[in-house]
Amino acid sequence: MSHRVTMRDVARxxxxxxxxxxxxxxxxxxxxxxxxxxxxxxxxxLGYVYDTTAQAFRTQKSGFVAVTLPSINNANFAExxxxxxxxxxxxxxxxxxxxxxxxxxxxxxxxxxxxxxNPEAIVLTGGHHTDETRALLSARNLPVIEIWDLxxxxxxxxxxxxxxxxMAKVVTHxxxxxxxxxxxxxxxxxxxxxxASRRAGVIAAAAELGLPDVTIIDAGSAxxxxxxxxxxxxxxxxxVSELDALVCVSDPVAFGALSECRRRGLKVPSDIAVTGFxxxxxxxxxDPRITTVGVTAREIGMQVAALLDDLFAGxxxxxxxxxxxxxxxxxxxxx
Amino acid sequence: MSHRVTMRDVARxxxxxxxxxxxxxxxxxxxxxxxxxxxxxxxxxLGYVYDTTAQAFRTQKSGFVAVTLPSINNANFAExxxxxxxxxxxxxxxxxxxxxxxxxxxxxxxxxxxxxxNPEAIVLTGGHHTDETRALLSARNLPVIEIWDLxxxxxxxxxxxxxxxxMAKVVTHxxxxxxxxxxxxxxxxxxxxxxASRRAGVIAAAAELGLPDVTIIDAGSAxxxxxxxxxxxxxxxxxVSELDALVCVSDPVAFGALSECRRRGLKVPSDIAVTGFxxxxxxxxxDPRITTVGVTAREIGMQVAALLDDLFAGxxxxxxxxxxxxxxxxxxxxx
DNA sequence: TTGAAAGCGTTACCAT
DNA sequence: ATGGTAACGCTTTCAA
Numbered sequence: 001m002s003h004r005v006t007m008r009d010v011a012r013x014x015x016x017x018x019x020x021x022x023x024x025x026x027x028x029x030x031x032x033x034x035x036x037x038x039x040x041x042x043x044x045x046l047g048y049v050y051d052t053t054a055q056a057f058r059t060q061k062s063g064f065v066a067v068t069l070p071s072i073n074n075a076n077f078a079e080x081x082x083x084x085x086x087x088x089x090x091x092x093x094x095x096x097x098x099x100x101x102x103x104x105x106x107x108x109x110x111x112x113x114x115x116x117x118n119p120e121a122i123v124l125t126g127g128h129h130t131d132e133t134r135a136l137l138s139a140r141n142l143p144v145i146e147i148w149d150l151x152x153x154x155x156x157x158x159x160x161x162x163x164x165x166x167m168a169k170v171v172t173h174x175x176x177x178x179x180x181x182x183x184x185x186x187x188x189x190x191x192x193x194x195x196a197s198r199r200a201g202v203i204a205a206a207a208e209l210g211l212p213d214v215t216i217i218d219a220g221s222a223x224x225x226x227x228x229x230x231x232x233x234x235x236x237x238x239x240v241s242e243l244d245a246l247v248c249v250s251d252p253v254a255f256g257a258l259s260e261c262r263r264r265g266l267k268v269p270s271d272i273a274v275t276g277f278x279x280x281x282x283x284x285x286x287d288p289r290i291t292t293v294g295v296t297a298r299e300i301g302m303q304v305a306a307l308l309d310d311l312f313a314g315x316x317x318x319x320x321x322x323x324x325x326x327x328x329x330x331x332x333x334x335x
Numbered sequence: 336m337s338h339r340v341t342m343r344d345v346a347r348x349x350x351x352x353x354x355x356x357x358x359x360x361x362x363x364x365x366x367x368x369x370x371x372x373x374x375x376x377x378x379x380x381l382g383y384v385y386d387t388t389a390q391a392f393r394t395q396k397s398g399f400v401a402v403t404l405p406s407i408n409n410a411n412f413a414e415x416x417x418x419x420x421x422x423x424x425x426x427x428x429x430x431x432x433x434x435x436x437x438x439x440x441x442x443x444x445x446x447x448x449x450x451x452x453n454p455e456a457i458v459l460t461g462g463h464h465t466d467e468t469r470a471l472l473s474a475r476n477l478p479v480i481e482i483w484d485l486x487x488x489x490x491x492x493x494x495x496x497x498x499x500x501x502m503a504k505v506v507t508h509x510x511x512x513x514x515x516x517x518x519x520x521x522x523x524x525x526x527x528x529x530x531a532s533r534r535a536g537v538i539a540a541a542a543e544l545g546l547p548d549v550t551i552i553d554a555g556s557a558x559x560x561x562x563x564x565x566x567x568x569x570x571x572x573x574x575v576s577e578l579d580a581l582v583c584v585s586d587p588v589a590f591g592a593l594s595e596c597r598r599r600g601l602k603v604p605s606d607i608a609v610t611g612f613x614x615x616x617x618x619x620x621x622d623p624r625i626t627t628v629g630v631t632a633r634e635i636g637m638q639v640a641a642l643l644d645d646l647f648a649g650x651x652x653x654x655x656x657x658x659x660x661x662x663x664x665x666x667x668x669x670x
Numbered sequence: 671t672t673g674a675a676a677g678c679g680t681t682a683c684c685a686t
Numbered sequence: 687a688t689g690g691t692a693a694c695g696c697t698t699t700c701a702a
Contacts, residue, residue: 006679008679016688019688020688022681030687031688032688051451053388053680054678057392058680062388073414078407094431094448097432099420117387117429227616282617285590287597343695354697355673358672365672366671385696386694390697
């Protein structure tokens, strides 16, 4: 197999220097229009393909933005990724995606791996990281954006919302409906950290309102999904009758819980209320519609893209930007 | 800002040459064990991070495998990606993901973009591509793997299954249950091509069995999901009573259809049967459970990873590999 | 077991 | 408007 076609080859064929080819291909106006045209044509004829790797190497700019998600198989995170991806379309940046499987150790390994690609910015889902991850990131002069949370001690920029205050809205809503005895259905402690924030939010809000202690219902280790919600209700058995509402960590979990309630002949919401989180499609299509919390997953991605645009354009100012996209209660028919 | 830490710096600090550092970091046995250890430690202390871009440049191997998915927000494709990602863990390859939004033009643009990163292989979801995409790919000496389909004229390797024969299983199942008047719920023609294959499969199977003409119910443009399934049933109105079964292009669509049937007071399956595709979690958790077709989304990814391993190890032989992972009917309570 | 030299393809910088 | 030179950080190759 013959050697690959480089700018050199194009230059030789046209009778100019490689520099001129480089300029021409970038549509540099200082290159004679005719020459530019000729170069483009010859490049095409020779089957020249631009080498981004060489460019990244020479300029020390990879054109990558690294992104970590807890799971790619999650409609909310996928929407965030999509928003980011679409919003970044203009800037020519490419996303380098990795999934942590909800584990901070895995995140550390992933960050280490992603950093070897010299990303120009890194987007981390969540605000919990290992010390080593923090060290790795602060050793570099790299914009860091944490999303889907409002960390107490951010690494840099933030685009997220308060999981605790979102849950407070749910608890308040339930209390107003006369639902006092709450069960929280989520992953075991210490695996899903966003889930843990939500649980803490429920407990705090219930205490604040003087409700009885929240019953914690362990649905297994993260990621918890529909089947875990169903299993949790099934495991509860008759104990479910001592609760007024099942506050679930996410809509899939809530849907699983709702389905299992139905199977067991429980009427929702008359026998028990069920709430979710995330305003997934299933919440609004399910019959009955599930009461949930709307989070603007897609907008988080778009806000991040906007922030990155500003950062790359040098228009972001010096201070870390903290964007709270908020959340809102979306009442359904299950409460 | 100080200059970035390179192998040179590590070498200087340890008192060896950069070459020795390079070898040591790759765990080359020829380097003295003690020296190796020392180097690793110093590298760590200095906060050295390996530069994959430089490596890719020097070796002319990017370490990337490019992947296109119609949508990242789809549990099946996400599982395939995960299977691939995990299976590829060993080989050190990194995935470069792009989403086509179910459009072949978008795919072309994406392929073009991905190719500038010199991927060592490319994985395309589906077997339909623009001529330009085909040309771009065949101009390169690059392994191509098409997945989630069994294309008539593959570009290279294939890991997929027949959408048509999968649908035939559904139609046969329904016919055995005495369901003859079928409606197919899917995206409009020419957007979702996998969906179009499924529709064609339903029509062919119905004809084969001598069933009445299949009623085609347009659920909008791809990607169609839960709300589209619900909307389609809603749009049908009373016409739904002339059908024995709604054959849906995917489980989310089936779930939407099922929910809307319930809302309208239709009993499933006594008044009408509903089937889905993909064995999504919602199919098995929903009450009633949805009859669906099981496709091994995760396994497709793992098979691709295995194939890539062989390719990179030079053990794949010369012929394109065609892997049919098959599909199976998963009877539920909706038929 | 270790090192020196060269080069991967591009572009920043300075000259002309 | 165009070109020459050097350099980005690493690894292949050969030599010691």
